[in-house]
Amino acid sequence: MANLLIKNIEIVTMNEKNDIFVGDIYVEDDLINQIGENLPISHADKVINGKGRTIIPGFVQTHIHLCQTLFRGKADDLELLDWLKKKIWPLEAAHDEESIYYSALLGIGELIQSGTTTIVDMETVHHTDFAFQAIAASGIRALSGKVMMDKGNEVPKNLQENTIESIQKSVDLLEKWNMYDQGRIKYAFSPRFVVSCSEELLKEVSRLSNLYHVYVHTHASENRGEIEIVEYETGMRNVTYLDHLELANERLILAHCVWLDEEEKRIIKEKKVNISHCPGSNLKLASGIANVPNLLDQDISVSLGADGAPCNNNLDMFNEMRLAALIQKPFHGPTAMDAQTVFKMATIGGAKAVGMGNEIGSIEVGKKADLVILNLNDFHTYPMFDVNPISRIVYSATRADVETTIINGKVVMENRIMKTMNKEDVLEGANRSIKRLIKKMPNI
Numbered sequence: 001m002a003n004l005l006i007k008n009i010e011i012v013t014m015n016e017k018n019d020i021f022v023g024d025i026y027v028e029d030d031l032i033n034q035i036g037e038n039l040p041i042s043h044a045d046k047v048i049n050g051k052g053r054t055i056i057p058g059f060v061q062t063h064i065h066l067c068q069t070l071f072r073g074k075a076d077d078l079e080l081l082d083w084l085k086k087k088i089w090p091l092e093a094a095h096d097e098e099s100i101y102y103s104a105l106l107g108i109g110e111l112i113q114s115g116t117t118t119i120v121d122m123e124t125v126h127h128t129d130f131a132f133q134a135i136a137a138s139g140i141r142a143l144s145g146k147v148m149m150d151k152g153n154e155v156p157k158n159l160q161e162n163t164i165e166s167i168q169k170s171v172d173l174l175e176k177w178n179m180y181d182q183g184r185i186k187y188a189f190s191p192r193f194v195v196s197c198s199e200e201l202l203k204e205v206s207r208l209s210n211l212y213h214v215y216v217h218t219h220a221s222e223n224r225g226e227i228e229i230v231e232y233e234t235g236m237r238n239v240t241y242l243d244h245l246e247l248a249n250e251r252l253i254l255a256h257c258v259w260l261d262e263e264e265k266r267i268i269k270e271k272k273v274n275i276s277h278c279p280g281s282n283l284k285l286a287s288g289i290a291n292v293p294n295l296l297d298q299d300i301s302v303s304l305g306a307d308g309a310p311c312n313n314n315l316d317m318f319n320e321m322r323l324a325a326l327i328q329k330p331f332h333g334p335t336a337m338d339a340q341t342v343f344k345m346a347t348i349g350g351a352k353a354v355g356m357g358n359e360i361g362s363i364e365v366g367k368k369a370d371l372v373i374l375n376l377n378d379f380h381t382y383p384m385f386d387v388n389p390i391s392r393i394v395y396s397a398t399r400a401d402v403e404t405t406i407i408n409g410k411v412v413m414e415n416r417i418m419k420t421m422n423k424e425d426v427l428e429g430a431n432r433s434i435k436r437l438i439k440k441m442p443n444i
């Protein structure tokens with residue numbers, strides 16, 4: 001048994017009462033065992049002095065593509081369908097085992113360093129086992145799955161899948177990785193988007209996700225060109241079509257949902273579908289601005305994600321929180337998307353979206369110890385006197401203020417030193433890998 005005591009720290013709990021106070025946190029193995037002032041703990045394997053620091057629940061990002069981290073800076077200033085066809089699909093097609101591994105580690109390093117402790121990740125068609133190996137080694141909490149794509153135009157040959165094969169490969173990965181490390185890793189079926197998937201594939205994903213009780217993670221209604229294709233091919237809009245195939249339920253995560261009609265919103269609300277809002281990606285790909293205040297008014301589950309490195313170009317929750325708040329204010333007024341609302345989406349909201357509202361997303365006894373220690377003692381976060389800590393975190397803090405990250409009771413970064421990966425090796429491996437992929441495709 002390993003235990004950890006964090007002493008004298010400002011605790012932003014995000015519990016029901018939104019309590020914030022200075023106290024101690026005692027962690028036993030993976031769980032928060034006690035919280036209180038001056039806990040009478042005489043011995044701990046490790047003690048962190050939290051004086052002058054702030055501790056928050058680790059961020060939950062509900063839409064990430066670790067396999068795309070290597071493509072950062074390789075696909076700027078394009079709109080979604082061109083971005084996919086001209087850059088992202090050919091690059092994904094060029095991936096090999098080592099490049100997938102380093103792409104994942106590079107992304108996870110950035111996520112851990114910026115305070116994200118749980119992700120919902122979509123991989124590419126091949127080599128997904130190597131992404132799971134990186135996730136396993138890094139200590140991050142993740143729902144992940146291989147992307148499924150058995151349909152579509154201008155898809156590189158290497159990414160074109162046969163329906164049965166796509167399903168079989170997904171199930172094989174599920175059987176190997178779902179519930180790994182006592183559930184730190186979970187499998188999520190990941191059909192790319194309606195444009196890339198046959199009806200037969202989506203129906204089978206619906207059946208299998210019910211059978212195995214796992215999540216389905218896909219993109220929907222991100223871009224107007226995408227919606228035109230879906231309407232032309234199915235006669236329906238994305239969410240209506242997914243519902244028609246019995247995919248709309250509380251285990252579905254839809255990335256984006258920028259362009260929803262009233263019927264789609266009704267389905268999302270009634271069937272308790274989860275939306276992953278990705279403001280950085282939506283702006284950079286010129287997709288649009290999702291009407292998040294309207295969705296939240298209807299009690300729809302909206303959490304946050306950075307999407308992939310080539311459409312953002314960071315995986316930093318501080319960026320996403322700031323954007324999520326600021327982009328709505330010109331339309332909905334200054335009180336829309338206040339700091340508390342946005343911070344909730346980034347923590348407990350994300351936890352609920354992945355079905356783990358009782359396990360992560362807040363600092364409470366009995367929950368998993370997914371904790372992030374911030375040092376808010378700097379020019380850009382001062383003065384602190386009488387300022388709400390959540391305002392400081394959402395509107396002023398940056399990822400550089402993350403000092404220590406703990407996932408599942410394990411310290412994965414301490415005083416900005418990575419504990420589960422060798423940073424130099426990851427940076428070097430990432431560069432070497434992208435160089436090898438680019439060599440295969442001189443026209444990119």
Ligand code: GUN
Pocket residue numbers: 065080084088192193219222281307308311
């Ligand atoms: N739609 C289909 N594939 C993708 C992808 O890789 N990224 C984004 N943002 N949207 C998609």
Ligand code: FE
Pocket residue numbers: 063065219255307308
């Ligand atoms: Fe995406």
